[in-house]
Structures are given as C-alpha cells and as structure tokens.
Amino acid sequence: LFIGGEWIEATNIQDLYSPYDGEKIAEIPFATIQEVDSAISAAEKTKKLMKKMPAHERADILDNVSRLIGENREECARLIATEAAKPIQTARGEVARTIMTYKLASEEARRLPNEMVNMDAAPGGENRTAYVLREPSGIVAAITPFNFPMNLVAHKLGPAIASGNPVVLKPASQTPLSAYYIADLFDKAGLPKGALNVVTGAGSVVGERLVTDDRVSVITFTGSPEVGKDIRNKAGLKKVTLELGSNSAVIIDKDVHIDEMVDRLIQGAFTYQGQVCISVQRIYVHDSKKRELVKKMKEKVDQLILGDPMDDATDVSALIAPKERDRLLSWIEEAVTKGAKIVTGGELKGPMITPTILENVDSTMKVSCEEVFGPVVTVSTFSDWSDAIDRVNDSDYGLQAGVYTEKLSHAFTASEDLEVGGVMINDIPTFRVDHMPYGGLKNSGTGREGIKYAIEEMTERKLVSFKLS
Amino acid sequence: LFIGGEWIEATNIQDLYSPYDGEKIAEIPFATIQEVDSAISAAEKTKKLMKKMPAHERADILDNVSRLIGENREECARLIATEAAKPIQTARGEVARTIMTYKLASEEARRLPNEMVNMDAAPGGENRTAYVLREPSGIVAAITPFNFPMNLVAHKLGPAIASGNPVVLKPASQTPLSAYYIADLFDKAGLPKGALNVVTGAGSVVGERLVTDDRVSVITFTGSPEVGKDIRNKAGLKKVTLELGSNSAVIIDKDVHIDEMVDRLIQGAFTYQGQVCISVQRIYVHDSKKRELVKKMKEKVDQLILGDPMDDATDVSALIAPKERDRLLSWIEEAVTKGAKIVTGGELKGPMITPTILENVDSTMKVSCEEVFGPVVTVSTFSDWSDAIDRVNDSDYGLQAGVYTEKLSHAFTASEDLEVGGVMINDIPTFRVDHMPYGGLKNSGTGREGIKYAIEEMTERKLVSFKLS
Amino acid sequence: LFIGGEWIEATNIQDLYSPYDGEKIAEIPFATIQEVDSAISAAEKTKKLMKKMPAHERADILDNVSRLIGENREECARLIATEAAKPIQTARGEVARTIMTYKLASEEARRLPNEMVNMDAAPGGENRTAYVLREPSGIVAAITPFNFPMNLVAHKLGPAIASGNPVVLKPASQTPLSAYYIADLFDKAGLPKGALNVVTGAGSVVGERLVTDDRVSVITFTGSPEVGKDIRNKAGLKKVTLELGSNSAVIIDKDVHIDEMVDRLIQGAFTYQGQVCISVQRIYVHDSKKRELVKKMKEKVDQLILGDPMDDATDVSALIAPKERDRLLSWIEEAVTKGAKIVTGGELKGPMITPTILENVDSTMKVSCEEVFGPVVTVSTFSDWSDAIDRVNDSDYGLQAGVYTEKLSHAFTASEDLEVGGVMINDIPTFRVDHMPYGGLKNSGTGREGIKYAIEEMTERKLVSFKLS
C-alpha cells in the first residue's frame, strides 16, 4: 500500500496470478477499512497544499512523470503484459499513449478554465468585476479497470493532479503492479507525499469505503454498468464520473473500399482480445459489400497469432480470467443455438479463445446486445442507411460508433442521429486520442474524460465578485 | 394539469390557501402516477422535434415568453403575492428578473457551446476534422420551490428549452398558479405542444415518478438538502442538479462605513421574510463596529412594515405555512435558552413573525447552524480576519458569502479561502444576477444554474470526427 | 449632417438622383473639413460615457434600434429601393437582416470576451489574480458602401456601439438617406447624443480626414481595394478593418443535381444586379454537367423581370451609376473580343443591362479576373477536382467560395485548399448570415466582420494583474 508517500505493509496479502499461464507473479495487499481510512486521511492532509500549489509546479510534476515513463518504457510495457496478459506490442502502444496523457495533463495544469463574468449584462450587476475560478473539488477516488492499467489510471491521476486534487487510487485487483509503479514515479517526480495514495483490495471493502466516505469529493470510475450504477446511488452529493461499457458498432456504406479498412476493423475487434470498452463488436455492412468484407476479414483473422503476451509476435492472448473465458464461450454457444453462424474462431486454444467472427446474428443474442469484452465480432447487413443507424441505436449502450462512407449526406446524418458519445466518420469506434472528449450515453456512463473534460468534473466553480463603489 | 399542450382535468383536486390570511384561493390538481406518466410520454414525443428545432426558433419562443410576461407584469406579480405571500413590491422585482432570465435564455439558445477539437494535437489524430456538439440530454424534470415561483421556474425552463429539451415541471404545491400561468404563455409563445408539461401534486407521487422513470434524462431540483440527497440516490445515471439550502454569512471588516451597508443588510435578511436560499443569516462583524451595526440595524428593522402581501407598503408578511412559523419560533426559543439575546423581534404579530436580530449566538444553535428560512439574522463578532473566515466555513453549507472590506489583501484572502460557490466582495451574500453561475458546495448542492451554466448540465457532448484520406 | 445628436445645416449641398430614372430624390450635405472635425469632437466627448455605460444599457439601445426598424420595415425598404435602385423585394430582405444584425449586436453587447489569465502557469507568476478586459478602442470611423446601405452600416454601428465606442459614419454618397434615417432611430433608441455622428460628403474630404485624424482609433471600411489600401497606408497605428472586393467562384461537381441549385445560382449572380461583394461571378462546372447547367440557367435568367426597383415584380434594375453601366459594357465587349461567348444578356435595356451569362471565358478577361459588380456570370468547365480548386485560387481576391459536391473527400479537400475567407459546401459563395465571421484574404481585405468578430477589432485588451502577498 502506498499511503502518505510511504510504502505501508498491509495486514492482508493475496497472491496475484498470470492470466496467461496461471503462474504466481506477485503478492499484493488487500486493504482493510482502516487502511483505506488512513489513505483518505493522508489525502485530506494535502488538500490545502495541493490547492495552493502554483500551476507551473503541477505542470512540472506531470511533465516529470511523463518523462520518467519515457525513460522506463520497456519496463512499463512488460509490467502491463505480465499482469494483464496484454500482448507486448499492444502494451508498448499503451505506454506511448500514457506518456502523452501525462504530457497533456501537464499542459492542462496551466490552463484551468477560469473565466470572467460580465455582471453588468443584467440590471443590478453594474460596477462589478467578477470572475469564476475553477477550484479543486477535493479528494478524488479513482477506481480503475484492468484493461488499460497505465493509461486509464493516467486519465484519472492526470486531471486530478493537474487541477490540484489529492487522489486515492484503487486499481483493478488483477493489475496493481503498474499502479504501484506509477505511484513510485509520482514520488520521484516531486509530488508531495500524501497527494497520491494507492490502495488495492476488494471492491466491497476499498471501493465501498471510498464511495461512502464524506471526505471524498469525487468518484471517477471505469468499469461495469452494474458497479457504476451502484456507486452512483451510494455517492450522495459527490461528483461521479462513470465510464462504463458498450457494444460498439460500425456501419459500412456501399461506396467504400473494403481493402482500406479491413486491417483497421481487425484491429478494432481483436486488439487485446477485444477487452477494450470501444472494441468493434457489431459490424453493419451494406448488403452489396458483405460477402467481400467477411471473406477478407476471415483471411486476416486466420493470420492472427495467439500466444504468450511477452512474445513480440503475439497478436492475441488469454482473457483476463478463466470465468470470462467461460462466459464468452457460453455466449457464443447461445448465439449459435439461436441461429448464428461462426465464420471463424469460437474455439479454445490453450487458455485462449480463437478470434471469432459471427454472422446471422440478431439483436437479442448476448453477443450483440451485451458487452462482449472478448475476441468476438458480429457482422450483419443493411440495405437502407437510416435502418443501419436505427440498428446501431437499438442498444442499451451509447459510447462510440464508427461510420465508413464517402457520401457527405450519409456522414452527416449518421453524426446527427447516432445516439453515442462519439461518432467516428471513416474510422472504427475504437478510435481514441487522449485529449478528445470521451464518454457515453445511456448505460455507457456519465461524464467525459480526456484531461480537460475530466478536469471539469474534478473542479468546482467559485464566483468572485467585487462591487466597486 | 398541462400535458401535451392541453389542459387536462385531474382525477384528484386539493384546495389551495393563502399563507397570509388562510383564505382559499384556488383548487389545484394532485396528479396520479398515470397522469405523471402521460406527461412524460407527451414530453417524449417532442424530443426529436425539439432537438431539430433551429436555434433561432428556440430563441424566438423564449424571447416571446419574456415579452409576454412583460405585457402581463402586474398580473404575474399579483399571482406570486397571492400564492406565496410575497410582498407585492418584492413580487414585482421577481417578475422583472424573470423577464431578464427568459431573455438571457433566448440569447443563450443561439450560443450552445459547441467546439472544435484539434485531433492532430496527439500522434494518431492526424488528418481529422473533429468537433463536439452539445446535444440536448432529453427530458428534463424540473422540481421547483415556493420562494421564487416564477424566476426559479425560469431558471429551469429557460435553459431546458434553450438547449432543445422537453420539460415536465412539478412546481411547489403552494405555488402552482404562476407555473400554470407560464405554461399558458409558452403555449402562446409558440412552443410545440408537449414540450412543456406542468404536473402538480405530492412529492411522493409526482417527484418520485419523475426521479425514477427511465425516460427522464435530467433532474433539476431546488429545495431542501434531505429531499435533494434522496433524489440523487434514486436517480441512477440521470444528470442531477441540486440547488439546496444555506445559512449564508457576511463578514464586515473594521475599515468600512456601516451607514453604506445597513439598508443592504436589512434587505438581505428580511426580504420575503428571509425565505431566500441566500438570505443573510449570519453576520460576523469586527468587534469595533458591532455596537454601531446592531444599533443601526435595529433602527431600520423597527421601521419595517408587516402586513398584507397585496399592500404596496408591506415589507414583510407571513411565512409560507403555519408549521414553518412554529418551527422558527421554537428555534428562537432554543437559541434564547442557550444564551442568545434578542435585539429586536422574535414575536408573533398575527400570522407573522416580527423581523428578528439575535446576538450572543453560538454555532451550535439551530438559528446559526441550520437554514433559518425566516426573518431572523444573527450578529456575532470577530477580531481576526482569518478567524472570521473560519467561522463562516464552519457550516454544513456553502452557497454564497458576503464580505465588506476596503482592504485588498483581506478581500483576496476571503475570496480564496471561503468555502462557498460565490464570494461577494462589498455586497451581501444575497446578491444574484441571473446570468452568473449560481450554486453551492457541501450540502448546498451540486451543479450550477445561471442559464449558460444550467445548459451545460442539460446537454451531452457528442464528438464527431471526420477522418480525411 | 447629424453631429452631437443634432441635425446640423451643412455649408454645402448636392443633389441626389435616382440610379433608375435619374430623377432628383433629395439634397444631401457635402461636409467640409470643419464639419468633419466637429463630428469627431462630438464623438470624442462621449468616449468616457460610452466606456462606462453598463452592458445592459448598450444592449437595450441596440435592441430598441432593432425593434424600431421592425416597426418601420416598409419605410426602410422603400428608402433603400429609392436611393440604391435595389428591387423592393430584395430591399425588404436587407431590412429583415438588418433587424437581426442589430439584435445580434445587442446580444453581443452583454458578452464582451473578457478573460482570465492563469499567471501561475509560468514561474514568476505565482500569487496573482489576473484578467484581460476588452476595452473600447475609441472613436470608430465607419465608411460604408452603397450596396447594402442599411445592413453594412449595421455591421459597423452594431459592434461599435455594442463595445462602447462612439462612431462617425460616412455613408456612400449615393445612399445617405438610410444612414440619416438610422441616426434618427438611434437617437430615439436612447443613444447618448454625440455617440453617433453621420457625415456625408466627398471621400477626399470626409474620408481623408477620418483616416488621418489622431483622435480616431479605428477605421472600418467596406469598398474597393484601391481605396482600402490607400486608407491602410495613411492610417498609422490605427486599427483598420477592410472589407474589399472579390470575383467569387463556385465549383460544381459531377455527382450533384443541377435542378436543386439552379435557382440558387441565379440568385447568387443577379440579386441586386450582381452588386454584392460575394456575388457569384465565376462558375466552374464539371465537364459532364456543363451543358445541362448552362441550358437551365439560361431558361431561368430569361425569365428574370427587369424594371423599376419600386415594383414588387422586379428582379433586376439599374446599376448604381451610368459610369458603372459603361464600364461593364466595355468589359463584356473586351471578353467577347477575346473569344468569350454570350449565352444570354449583355445588352442595354433602358438604363439597365440584361442579366448576362458568358462562356468560353479565360482568366485574363476582366469579367473573370476583376470584380464585375454587375449582372454578369461566367461559366467554365473542369475535369479534375484539384484543377478546379487551383482555378478558383488563381485570383487576386479571396473572399468566399461555393462548392457543390456530394463527395466527402472533395468537400474537405476544397475546404482546406481554397484560399478564401469562407468556403460554403453545397451553397453559393453569396451565402452569409450576420453572425458568422466574414472577410477575405489577399486583396479582399483584412479583418473580419460578423458582430463578435468586429467587436474584437474595435476593442483593446487590457491586462489587469493583482499581486497578492
């Protein structure tokens, strides 16, 4: 446990195993309520200090973290690959993005969006100078998932520190190593002790306490809709950002060149075994292009290399846990029973599920209507553009959607009518750069991340008005 | 009931009485769950229409409403005076502000804060044109209090309509008349039928349904902390803005001229019998000025005229309900028992409580630590500036604070250290113009009102990205 | 002359004649240098008053002007039709836009873009609160053209008054009546006397003086490039906005429906006899669509009705002056001599030139490379998209361009590569709404109009920094 800038021996310890080969990789602390309390207390003590810290110092600390990760790129990537079974090439990509995320946070630290208010715009407001400061909200409790153990942590720590808030971080139980590693880098980067605390453990203990403790001002959570809603309903007047799941879709119009997008679709569907919130799960392709698309996708999928995440050649490895594997196999089975056809994949290969393309899928099957979070993509067809849009919208989720078309009117119609947080014209829904606003509608969550947007959710507006005589 | 643009006969009816003389003034509908449902359904049907409506049409409708109120000023003021026992002069002031609030909403309708995103700021984002649209969130459920029956309704309807959302409005049970009146004006102003629905009734029926119905996207509530928290914990992933109470304070430094501020303090403490969220409740005055302040305040208070709200001369009238009168008398009694001294007031005069100044108050007395919402102000002293700030902060609330000083360093220290949503230098905490950000910290709520700020809370960001080849 | 809020008898008077029938329509003052001086002095005296005027008062004055024009719509339209020979239907359109322009100015008056500066973003800036005010620059000299005698005046008076600057207006010598009319409305609307002065007369006297007088801070000019450059080179450190000419072009791709755009093109080319800065002058159509386009345009053009501007049926009337008629005829003759072919038009009909379509035009002909400012449009073809863009860019001007295409990549390529101030995808270059940024590159000018953009050019940033101990 990293509390108050010190490494604390935890009362309880659990073993951590590799998702790929089941080997034990570390022992990690399972915090008690008392330990969570002391982390919150440590954060509490730094509130004033963090609030008063000049912007350029906050910027420097984050810039230092960015630089330190850059100096330890490979070590970071291997940590991620080990604890999350993320193929090492993909893990390196995550590290590169993490470097950028902290750099962006450094830059935004200088730019808290304070603003003037023209009080004299309304009668009664004459002779006043007024402005609105963005003050740090207070302690931020960050609860992060396993799938981007460094970059999704950066999306919470970056804006929190940038805007002058202390943090208590609860990383996913499967991916604590990179979180503790980052804590160490923040310490080296000059962050005051206590401004970042890392507490691993059970959601029912650590998470529960963070959500209900009155000293915590902001909860920022990335994870499942069930847990997200539960957090929201227990959090009282706290600010809560929830980045939940999705069953992201892409629409492919008839005027496009399939060759130009097949690699991108494969990437969107199978990178990190599809364990990405905005993984391509549903493809809606125009009738006329379906055969070509499925054929070309199958060719590419069959070339994907399954194996050890530490191996440079590996494209796809094991899911994060055996129960996820079982769940996914049962969903595929359900789909097949209901009439879906497996184009390729759908099998166990050691601890891994082979990358899977399904067709003849309908919207009641779990592989379509729920979040698959695994290496499975479904391909359906449409003939009418507005029908394609309706089918994407026929979902409890609304995170991002992709649209391939060369037609101006189709592009704009889709951008208007799709009920999602982000519409990617001529790209997959999986597209994200770390400064864009990111977040969803419906069960996909509430609030937006992307540094400057997350900063909005971690600060409070304070109006200051001077009446001049 | 006003549902789908039609006046609907309600199943249940209750009598409405004057808070001042207890006379029956109207019969009002008490909606059933089915009636609430049909209001939500009516709103649901206009979602698409409202979203597609051009900004200038939304602006025109709101401008029309503003103009129509202007053409019916006196009638509006009399409605408010009747149902809320608000002295007619004060009611006229509220009407003037309401006209401005809708005008500001009209102007903001043209200015939804859509913005560009420079995707190429990070590697991977090259060759993209991207922007963020502010789309209407969906149905807004507005739950409003009795104390500003027109202007606080405007602060919810204005931004909701400006940003293209349909609304279901539940006004306070004591002040439904002005709400129905506004519904009629919106109808005349050209708002599509169904885009505004007004449903009066019990919080446990109407409020409960609005908060839990999945078709509602936004709850905007002004009222008590207890109800506010309950709403928040039942609202799931809905967006929720809560404007709750306060025990607002003002600090008076030693270098100021008491004469210049006494009228303003009286106004802040006793306007509408103190039933204002940001009423002056706690005065902290420098030792050296206390005697002068209390003396001059007492003189002014004793000149205030109590009486019929319809009378032009009346300064102070009855509280909104007999039980509030009883509550307040018991609080004064508690304070006196604990050692407080009544400078003036504290008595019943017909249905009214005489304007009350208390001294020798400590922070454990209800008149200090809870929200008084009545014609009572406490005066305490301080000798040290930072001590004054600490005592203002020693509260569960944090809405606005006033600070009178001529000293630059005192002014800025206060503006930084006061834990409130708004600091008014050289003014009372009661100051508000309708376009400034307004809202509190701690138990005073979450979110900000003030048209453009409220619009943020009623819209969702949608990112649209075009990848260019 | 309207100076210091008074109607001043001028020393010199000239007769004003109708461009259509040559009848005398009024006598107008021709100001002497002394009279210009006294106008500047009158403006000077109101500088302080205008700077201190609360935003809501400035907003109200402009709102009043907007309303007063609305109440005198037909009179305004007839004034314009009379002095400018603008067909009455078109004049009514201008009046409607003028109402909107002043309304937008009213709204922007409340929104001067003051902003905070986070001083602590750099070392040395700690412990400071700082902001940037937009203060009025000082006296604005507005020099306006004949072609939109009300709305282009509004685009200078609106932002000037909105941002607290006094104005000296020199309208075009042919269109003084509407300018004096507006001066009267501003007076009625409550503008302080002296804050708006109208001085008609010779450019060499009035214009020259305004440009060189040290008391004038801003020149805003709409007119010819020659005069514009001359102003710029004499204006010293004054701020200067120049809205000069153009030979606007539109590109028509092969995938479009000609029927949907023919009316719009005719409108763009011949409205007000083509005397519009962004009139459609050059059409570049894909080879495959040329024949259809020319045929359909000819049909429509031949139906246009020439005649008295006061007649509701008139589409096209006389040019502003006989010498313009002669110039244009000589340009057409030059083009024909060099090989151009007249599809239709090119003839005198009473005082009017018949609406003219030319083909076989090359870029050296004056009808192509200079600003035609008359009822002439040229049609050329292209086969390659990038070639079409190059040919639009092969111009000394760069105001706006239109692009009709249904192809996403063509649309974005054009938007990036066209060297103009505004690219209108699927519209004519003539498109303008009054709040959009409007202005050109190259010889088309410098600076942008469109209320809030013009306000930027009429205000100075003042940084205010408070160092806190």
Add this chain to the structure above:
Amino acid sequence: LFIGGEWIEATNIQDLYSPYDGEKIAEIPFATIQEVDSAISAAEKTKKLMKKMPAHERADILDNVSRLIGENREECARLIATEAAKPIQTARGEVARTIMTYKLASEEARRLPNEMVNMDAAPGGENRTAYVLREPSGIVAAITPFNFPMNLVAHKLGPAIASGNPVVLKPASQTPLSAYYIADLFDKAGLPKGALNVVTGAGSVVGERLVTDDRVSVITFTGSPEVGKDIRNKAGLKKVTLELGSNSAVIIDKDVHIDEMVDRLIQGAFTYQGQVCISVQRIYVHDSKKRELVKKMKEKVDQLILGDPMDDATDVSALIAPKERDRLLSWIEEAVTKGAKIVTGGELKGPMITPTILENVDSTMKVSCEEVFGPVVTVSTFSDWSDAIDRVNDSDYGLQAGVYTEKLSHAFTASEDLEVGGVMINDIPTFRVDHMPYGGLKNSGTGREGIKYAIEEMTERKLVSFKLS
C-alpha cells in the same frame, strides 16, 4: 546568413564590437536585397509543408528547441552577455524565460483556437454545420531588437512556428549571434529546412524588403515608434504587430510598506541598464512617502555594482552603443538645466552611466516624456489618487503601469482608468510572464504578444460551412 536550412556565405560582412569594451567579437553578414529575396523564396517553398504539418509535430519541434536551450543554458547566456553587454546574471534569467517561452509555444501549437459557429442562430442558417479554422497567414517577417536577443526572438518564432508559418528573421545588428545560434537549434530540433531563415543587415535594405515584399503576410516588429509607424505605412494589407516603446510609470499609494518594494523598483529601473521596454522610468509616490522612498532607493542604488557583463557580480554595465550614452547624458543635462535634481548617479564611469535617480522632474523633460531606455528613473509626488492616474496617462505611450496600494477602491480605479495595455497592481510595470497578453496603446504599438495572442495575429480565420440537405 541562414537561408533554406543552409549556412550561406554573405556578399558583405561587417565587424561586430562589444558594447562594453569595444573589442571586436565577430564578423557578421550584411545581406543584399538578393539575399533577402532568396530567404523569402526559401520560406515560400515551405508554406504548404508547414501548413499541413500536424500539431503534435510542431509541438515537438518547439519542445525540442526548449530542451536544447536548456542543455546549452550557459552558452546561450554568455552569447547574450557578449553581444548585448547584458550582465550575465540577467542574461541567465533571459535564457530561463526563453526556455519557458518555447515550451509555451509548443503547448499552444496543439491549441490553435478553431471554433464552431452555430449557423442556425439566425434565420437562413438552418441545417448547416460550420466551423472556423485558424490557418497560418503565410510568411512571417520578424524584426527584433537588441535588448532581449533570445526571448524577444522566441516571442516571434515561437508563435509563428506553433501556428504553421515559415519565418524570415532579421535580428538587431548588434545581437545577431544568438539569432544564428537559435537557427541552428531549430535545425537540430527537426524544423524543415527553409521554415526559418535568418538574415542580418541594414534596416534600409533587409527591413525595407521584408516590409514591402508581397510574399510576406505578417510583419512582427519590436523597436522604436518611428520605425514602427514607417513599417505600418508601407505594409499595405499585411498584418502588422508593433511592440514599440514606453516611459512606464508606477504609482505608490500612502498605505504601503516602502521596504517591501524598494528592491523591486530598483530592479525595474536598472536591470540591463534600463534598456527594457517596460523599465520603470517614472515613479509617482504619495507626498507622505516620498522622502522615505528616495532615501531607501538611493541607498540601494549606490550599492549596485557596475562592470563587465561577464562578471557574476555585475548589476549594471554599458549601454548598447556610444551614441545612446551621449543621448542619455544630454537628456539628463537638459533635465538639470530645466530644474531637475540628481539624487544620485548621472555620471560617466568608463563606458557606463551610473544609475541615476532624478527628482523635481516635470513632464516636458525628455527624461519624463520620451523613452529613456537607460539607467535613469524619475521620482515625482502626488497628493490625490486621480491626479496620479492623470499624470501617468499624460504620455504618448501606454504600455504597462504599476500601482502599489492596499486600498481596494484605488486598485480598481487605477485598473479602469490607466490608459495602458497592462496594469500591475502591487507590482512594477516591468512585470511580465511570457504567456500573458503584452502590448500597448497609443505610440506603444498595436497588437499583442504572449504566444496565444501572437498566434491570433499570425493566423487567418477560415469559415467552413456544410449545408446539409
């Protein structure tokens, strides 16, 4: 000469001498018109490349430059000290700021202020998606002064490169070494060849050509008012930013602690021999504080160490040229003749003028009304606050002003009424951090620097509107 990314042997060469000891320090090129031409041509060729370069690449180049300067801090400082006779400690301070300036430019490169336009805010604008891009204006000609040879160059190169413009830089003839040094660092940092060209030589040749060449789009000049106005009057439609001189003033109220500000005043008046645009030249102190102020300033001034700029101990060294020394001595003489009294200084000491305090100064003396640009400060008194403000305003210049007061109303009055580009409450006018808006009114220039503000002056707004069917 550095042209097109190559080091070019110049036709003409001149010797460069040390301002301190007159030793020859280098030979520098004096460019011919042909050489200037080829620099412009080289820049022209990179326009397209620079415009299309992704923001993150522009950011990286500038970040690299910032880092490279950091790695060569001492060398940079010694270059400045050598060519400009800037005391080495002060030179080191300039280098530190230069590092920050390029870093800020790097960050702003990612943030070009593109924005959306809500076209549907006015009738006629329905069904449109529109935005405004900030496109690079084209070639920027940067003409820089001797006094901050690195940081004022950075204030032109930084924003120019950040916004995608190629540059031709003409540094001051006395300080070319650091300019060529920076050119080399930009080359190493990855800037495309030709995007930065450095041409030294005569203003009548190099400057003249840059100002009049049609291929140049932006002139950004820091220097004297005479040259500035001349540039403006020759530059035609080019955008021109002028940062000219000032005779900056500070007001000292009666309620302040002199001890807390004396060091700061000395620093403001004598740093780099007063050769700073915002050097403290005029002090207006309240009568009651004058004696104390002058006494304490004299004590400090007499401790200042004059000497070799390369010496760590040196506070003040020689002026930039013998003719400046002569000019300044004659101004002091004029002042004394007219009745001024020398408190201290006013003598030659080797090549240096001793730091000088003057009292009994009136506003007609050159040391008061013109820009002193040397180690001379005048002290005058006032009794009435508004009188002090009037006297500061009684100047042809208006760059920055300082105000020391503890009185809220005095501070705000000064901030409103001072006619300058920046008001520094409780600081000297000499205060500047590199991201704040910086620039003056009146003869102090036009336009603002400070990276993001300079970027506005180096970019053109392009409106792109998509009409949707």
